[in-house]
Amino acid sequence: MADFDQVLKKHIGELGPYQIWWCFLVYLPAIPCCMHMFSMVFIGATPVHYCATPELDLMDLLQRNGSWAERMNATIPWELTDGVWQHSSCTRYNLSDEYSNLAPTNTTAETFNMATNLSITGCDAGWEYDRSQFHTSVTMEFDLVCNRKWLNNLAQSILMVGVLCGAVLFGDLSDRYGRKLTFFIVLSLQVIFGVANAFTHSYAAFVCLRFLVGACAYPVFMIAFVIGQEIVGPSKRALAGSVIELAFAAAIMVLAGLAYAIREWTFLQLAITLPSAVSILSWWLIPESPRWLIARGRVEEAMEVIHLMAKRNGKTLPSDLDLDVKTRVRRxxxxxxxxxxxxxxxxxxxxxxxxxxxxxxxxxxxxxxxxxxxxxxxxxxxxxxxxxxxxxxxxxxxxxxxxxxxxxxxxxxxxxxxxxxxxxxxxxxxxxxxxxxxxxxxxxxxxxxxxxxxxxxxxxxxxxxxxxxxxxxxxxxxxxxxxxxxxxxxxxxxxxxxxxxxxxxxxxxxxxxxxxxxxxLGLPLPQTSEEAEHFGRRRRTNEQYIPGNNVESDVKMIATQ
Missing domain, CATH: 1.20.1250.20 (MFS general substrate transporter like domains)
Structure with missing residues (x-):
């Protein structure tokens, strides 16, 4: 009688070709899902911005009389930031009192010297953005600058609130109803909410959908990680875990390339989301985690998956193989x-x-x-x-x-x-x-x-x-x-x-x-809560409990290194 780890070691292989293919199918959609975690760096980018000055726009002053630098000096005050003098991004001169002085007959000097006598006000007419790098962004569309810049940070935080809720909800659902079903549910919902997020036209709708995207995107990664840990042997768990962690690095590098090529935030959001739709088609290629099936007492289904794994790895299972499951389903x-x-x-x-x-x-x-x-x-x-x-x-x-x-x-x-x-x-x-x-x-x-x-x-x-x-x-x-x-x-x-x-x-x-x-390191995964409670508990200075094949057997001890 053998537990699943022993079956992997002796009969299937701890990391065979089929496990690699399985991991690839569930790890790949984790990359676009991870991109959602960082996308606000670009879809919420804050370019150089200054207060809009409609008074001068009406006079068409920039084209007739003054250069850009002269216009800035006339309309935007200077401020000291980190030891450097620069034009303010959030204040402007109040031109309303002097608007009558901006007659077309004024000379350039007369027009631009009047700024020293003007009061300073906020950007009551909106902002002008430098669109040379970012053509559009959430920040520009909803004016998330100056006294509203915290709303940009809030949008990222709301995404993380969604991740928080989704991790608990879908983590529990995947333990109750299976890894496969929950994985494809959150993958599908992530595509739906991600696409909807690209077509929002209000800040409130945007952050609500960011919450839903976070609640569905991160669980894709989380469940894929757990699947990878459950289908490989003990000596390969670290490798399987490290490979999917590379999804974060890959997501950052791919997102940088996409953002460089796509400067409109709406299209960038779609480019991040839509690749996940292709991964939904892998439903027919991915079985349920055999370790989860064993833990739920569904032995016959687990044996079907185990036979499939052995066949795809070119292995033959012994005819008298019997899984040790009599204590695995206890709570x-x-x-x-x-x-x-x-x-x-x-x-x-x-x-x-x-x-x-x-x-x-x-x-x-x-x-x-x-x-x-x-x-x-x-x-x-x-x-x-x-x-x-x-x-x-x-x-x-x-x-x-x-x-x-x-x-x-x-x-x-x-x-x-x-x-x-x-x-x-x-x-x-x-x-x-x-x-x-x-x-x-x-x-x-x-x-x-x-x-x-x-x-x-x-x-x-x-x-x-x-x-x-x-x-x-x-x-x-x-x-x-x-x-x-x-x-x-x-x-x-x-x-x-x-x-x-x-x-x-x-x-x-x-x-x-x-x-x-x-x-x-190198120890069998605990299966039941009883094993987990004893796991790591020392009875003597140099001894530690490890889970065995049967929780009713004698407590096994190993010398700690």
């Missing part, structure tokens, strides 16, 4: 598993608190740096592309080191390195811009590596019966960090180094606390 509470099982017992409560805190902090670090690429010197598209490139070594290196050194210590190191780099960057003098950028990119490298590890680690710490809801609730806490991250950049108005300090300092603390969590 610690005797009822339907739920999010309460994550904190119902002392050991699970302690592990969940530490997991949730690490998710919260690493998300603030990751999104705070990802959404702040416009602050880097140079081209916006190149900078954003490079922010995706730097993630690749973070994901790949973390994939390698966790197979050799486990999950705990590497996660701690990535978090601490990323946190220290951000704090150090906060105090670098402004004239050392290359050094600041280098430290920020090191911070992004650390965030990417830590994100990769915490995803894999979380999936291994929670049992099959609540694994998806465990990852979902973890994502809930991470999205609390995602909701806050767009507003952290605004704190630079209080104190310049404050945003980077807020990003970096908690990362160091979270990394240190992660050392309390148990190691999972």
């Amino acid at each position: 610690s509470s005797g009822g339907q598993p739920s999010a309460l099982d994550l904190v119902r017992t002392p050991n699970m409560l302690r592990k969940s608190v530490l997991i949730f805190f690490n998710w919260f902090v690493v998300t603030i670090l990751y999104y705070g740096l990802s959404l702040g690429t416009s602050d880097l010197a140079g081209d916006d598209y190149v900078n954003f592309f490079l922010s995706g490139v730097v993630e690749v070594p973070g994901y790949l290196s973390s994939c390698v080191v966790i197979e050799r050194f486990g999950r705990r210590v590497p996660h701690m190191l990535y978090m601490v390195v990323g946190g220290v780099a951000c704090v150090a960057a906060a105090f670098i003098p402004k004239h050392l811009t290359p050094l600041t950028i280098t430290l920020v990119m090191i911070g992004k490298f650390g965030a990417a590596g830590a994100f990769n590890i915490i995803y894999i680690w979380t999936g291994e710490l929670y049992p099959t019966v609540v694994r998806n809801v465990g990852v979902g609730v973890s994502v809930l806490w991470s999205r609390c960090g995602g909701i806050a991250s767009p507003f952290i950049a605004l704190l630079k108005d209080v104190w310049g180094p404050l945003p980077l300090i807020i990003l970096g300092a908690p990362a160091c603390l979270a990394g240190a606390l992660a050392l309390v969590l148990p190691e999972t």
Whole structure:
């Protein structure tokens, strides 16, 4: 009698051609779904803008008398920003009192010298935008600048609220009704809401649809991740998890190219969304997760999938193969598993608190740096592309080191390195811009590596019966960090180094606390809540419980390294 991990090792292969094909089919739609997480960088881009001055437009003054610089001096006051004098983006001179003086017979000097005696007012006539880089954007369409600029940040936060709700809702549904059905439901809804989002003409409708897009887009990635973890053997889980994490890096790089080619926000939104529609056709190619079927007691269906996997991998199953499932369908509470099982017992409560805190902090670090690429010197598209490139070594290196050194210590190191780099960057003098950028990119490298590890680690710490809801609730806490991250950049108005300090300092603390969590390298995945409660609990200084084939068997102990 063998459990599913043993079947994979001995008879199917831990990562055969069919598992690779399966992972490809569910991982591919995760890329456009991840692009929604960052799309506000371009569809909500804020170009250079100044107050509109309809009084001068009516006089056609720019064409007849003055150059652009003269018009700016006549209508827009100067202000000191970060030690540099520049024209204000949110105020203008009040020309109403002097409108009668702008007669066509006035000379250029007479026309433009009158500005020194004018009062200053807000942009009561709207704004003029520089459309040389971004032809249209949500910011320009809804005037999300000046005293309304926080609404731009709010739109990104609303998306993360949707991710938060969707992760819990669809995570629980996928544990109850299956990975496959839930995966294709959220994939279809993401296409519907994403397309609708492109045709909104009011800010309220836009943010409502952003909520729905977030609620459906991120669960596609989340469920794909869980499927990948459940269909490969223990020694290949880290690889499977790292490959799908590359979807974030790929999404950033592809989005940079799309945004460079498509400068209209409506068409860019469609270009991000529509590729997912093609993936819906793979319904007939993807079976249900056999591990989920076993956990639900649907043994015959699980055996059909197992036979299919063996056949596609060129393997032959023994005729007397019998799955050990008699304890897999038991529940610690005797009822339907739920999010309460994550904190119902002392050991699970302690592990969940530490997991949730690490998710919260690493998300603030990751999104705070990802959404702040416009602050880097140079081209916006190149900078954003490079922010995706730097993630690749973070994901790949973390994939390698966790197979050799486990999950705990590497996660701690990535978090601490990323946190220290951000704090150090906060105090670098402004004239050392290359050094600041280098430290920020090191911070992004650390965030990417830590994100990769915490995803894999979380999936291994929670049992099959609540694994998806465990990852979902973890994502809930991470999205609390995602909701806050767009507003952290605004704190630079209080104190310049404050945003980077807020990003970096908690990362160091979270990394240190992660050392309390148990190691999972090479261990079987816990299936039941009973196994998860005992998993990682030490009875003696050098011993740790690991899940066995039967929870009623003697407790197995291994020496910790």
